[in-house]
Amino acid sequence: MGDAMGCECSRVSSDSAEERKTIKVALVLNLTMFVIGIVAGWAGQSTGVLSDALDMLTDAAAYALAWMAFSRGLAFKKNAARWTGGILVLLGAGIVAEVIRRWYVGSEPVGAVMLAYSILSFAVNLYVLMRLGKYRRGEVHMRASYICTRADVLANIAVFVSGGIVLVTGIRVVDLLVGFAIGLYVLKEAIEILREANSEGATA
Known part of the structure; x- marks a missing residue:
């Protein structure tokens, strides 16, 4: 019995350590892509890229909360997920507001910048998503992290497509449409x- 319990405890400890490592990697990568995205978004005047970059920052906040939740109880983990959801609400509303502002003020998005950033961001998010995939049915704070990253991958694809359209056709309004769509998503x-x-919380 003692050996079985020791083996189980070792497995749980190993799983927890792997989760921590995964979240730490995701946090560092998302903060890095946020900085790159903000610079690229402003330089390229792209609402889509800025929206994607802000989404990266939100994910970083979600990962930070998930990191803090590892050593806490279920109540903290549920609250961490709620904080993540709340931050995403603010981000989505902010993106929609920025799209509306640029609709009236105007912008000149650069297709090449949009393509370059979306490719790099997609590679990063796909890597993180693959690492988080094993936890998509785990505890609530890990599921929240997985959902955030899944949204990023779809946003990257949207920015890539819109960047190609802007580069080839010069139709710039598509950047605003993508930014708006990302906000809604x-x-x-x-x-x-x-x-x-x-x-x-209801099932706990």
Whole structure:
């Protein structure tokens, strides 16, 4: 019995250590891509890239909360997921507001910048998503991290497509449409995370 319990404890400890490592890598990569995205977004005047970069910052916040949740109880983990959802709500609303502002003020997005950033961002997010995939049915704070990253991958694809359209056709309004769509999708993901956290609380 003692050996079985020791083996189980060792496995749990190993799983927890792997989760911590995964979240730490995701946090560092997302903060890096946020900085790169903000610079690229402003330089390239792209709402899509700026939206994607801000989404990276939100994910970094989600990963930081998940990191803090490892040594805490279930209540903290549920609250961490709720905070993640709340941050995503603010981000989604901010993206939509920025798109509306640029619709009236005007912008000149650079297709090549959009393509370059979206390719790099996609590679980073796909790597993180693959590492988080094994935890997509795990505890609520890990599920929230997975959902955030999944949204990023889809946003990267949207920015890539819009960047190609801008580069080839010069139709710049597509950048605003993509930025708006990302904002709405972020809000959808926020609702999903909040539902996950509330559902966890109801079954606990």
